[in-house]
Amino acid sequence: MDKPIQIVITGASGFVAKNLRKYLSEKNVHLISISRKNFKSFKNETKVISKNYDEKSLLPKIKNSDALIHLIGIGKQSTKTDYESINFQLTQKIVNLSKNAKIKKLVYTSGLGVSSNTSIGYFISKFKAETSVIDSQINYTIFRPSYIVGKDDLFTKYLKKSIKKNKIIIPGSGKYSIQPISIDDVTKLIFQSIVNKKFNNKITDLVGSEKISFEKYVQLFLQKRKTKLCYIDIEKAYHLAISNPKFDYGVDDLNILVGNFIGDHKKLKNLSKTNFQSVKELLKTGALF
Numbered sequence: 369m370d371k372p373i374q375i376v377i378t379g380a381s382g383f384v385a386k387n388l389r390k391y392l393s394e395k396n397v398h399l400i401s402i403s404r405k406n407f408k409s410f411k412n413e414t415k416v417i418s419k420n421y422d423e424k425s426l427l428p429k430i431k432n433s434d435a436l437i438h439l440i441g442i443g444k445q446s447t448k449t450d451y452e453s454i455n456f457q458l459t460q461k462i463v464n465l466s467k468n469a470k471i472k473k474l475v476y477t478s479g480l481g482v483s484s485n486t487s488i489g490y491f492i493s494k495f496k497a498e499t500s501v502i503d504s505q506i507n508y509t510i511f512r513p514s515y516i517v518g519k520d521d522l523f524t525k526y527l528k529k530s531i532k533k534n535k536i537i538i539p540g541s542g543k544y545s546i547q548p549i550s551i552d553d554v555t556k557l558i559f560q561s562i563v564n565k566k567f568n569n570k571i572t573d574l575v576g577s578e579k580i581s582f583e584k585y586v587q588l589f590l591q592k593r594k595t596k597l598c599y600i601d602i603e604k605a606y607h608l609a610i611s612n613p614k615f616d617y618g619v620d621d622l623n624i625l626v627g628n629f630i631g632d633h634k635k636l637k638n639l640s641k642t643n644f645q646s647v648k649e650l651l652k653t654g655a656l657f
């Protein structure tokens with residue numbers, strides 16, 4: 369019998385990681401999942417708790433794995449955690465660890481809109497992380513996701529909470545677009561990138577087939593609910609994001625929304641030959657509640 373595939377996952381308690389671990393566990397992949405805190409493990413999963421991803425303790429546990437999927441990332445800074453140290457330097461540390469552990473494949477989730485000529489600090493840290501993955505000489509796939517939709521993603525949780533308070537804030541006009549992709553498609557594509565050679569050493573946008581304005585997305589999410597949409601002037605939204613860390617949107621959430629980034633779905637479709645789930649349909653079914 370063939371040896372089962374062994375995959376390492378960093379940031380194991382996060383939204384994408386949790387859904388991906390469940391999917392891979394059901395596919396009988398052997399998982400080595402690393403998190404800073406304790407979590408409930410799935411079948412075929414070895415749980416590793418590591419506060420600082422220290423190489424000495426991790427290397428023997430992950431040696432010779434078939435792949436490492438790096439899912440650590442932050443989208444908001446504070447004086448305690450910043451983009452340079454988490455998005456870039458920690459990625460560099462994981463890349464070095466992967467080289468020393470002779471990992472065969474690296475998968476990294478960057479961000480839609482990342483490019484060499486970006487001026488946004490968040491994207492710059494992701495670009496530097498991408499470069500460190502590419503320079504590793506390890507076979508890689510880099511995904512640049514738009515908004516990933518699931519029952520338990522941060523924005524879905526925000527919308528559900530806002531419905532209870534009968535008020536959803538829409539920054540500016542809400543006319544800027546997103547290109548959401550369902551978490552079920554994302555987990556399939558990440559697995560495919562490991563087993564399908566066509567994904568080797570490629571950077572690809574991770575986007576769904578539909579471009580939807582932010583305002584429309586919220587309306588579709590609400591279905592027939594009468595929750596109040598509260599449009600706030602974009603200058604006011606930025607002011608609140610800058611001055612109040614508890615405001616519904618962070619500065620870079622606003623940058624990404626207003627940035628109106630659209631990806632290349634066709635390329636992803638050609639690469640994967642998958643039928644993508646329609647996020648509009650998903651919203652209509654109410655499956656996110």
Ligand SMILES: NC(=O)c1ccc[n+]([C@@H]2O[C@H](COP(=O)([O-])OP(=O)(O)OC[C@H]3O[C@@H](n4cnc5c(N)ncnc54)[C@H](OP(=O)(O)O)[C@@H]3O)[C@@H](O)[C@H]2O)c1
Pocket residue numbers: 378379380381382383384385402403404405439440441442443449454477478479480512513514515516517521
């Ligand atoms: N979800 C989206 O729509 C989306 C869109 C574009 C890009 N992405 C990227 O995809 C990746 C996964 O996204 P996600 O939505 O799953 O994010 P998430 O739920 O916020 O999970 C990220 C994980 O990163 C780890 N982490 C955060 N701060 C850390 C720190 N200081 N030190 C060590 N680990 C830390 C945490 O893992 P533990 O708690 O297990 O330690 C956390 O659960 C991220 O890189 C994100 O930027 C996501």
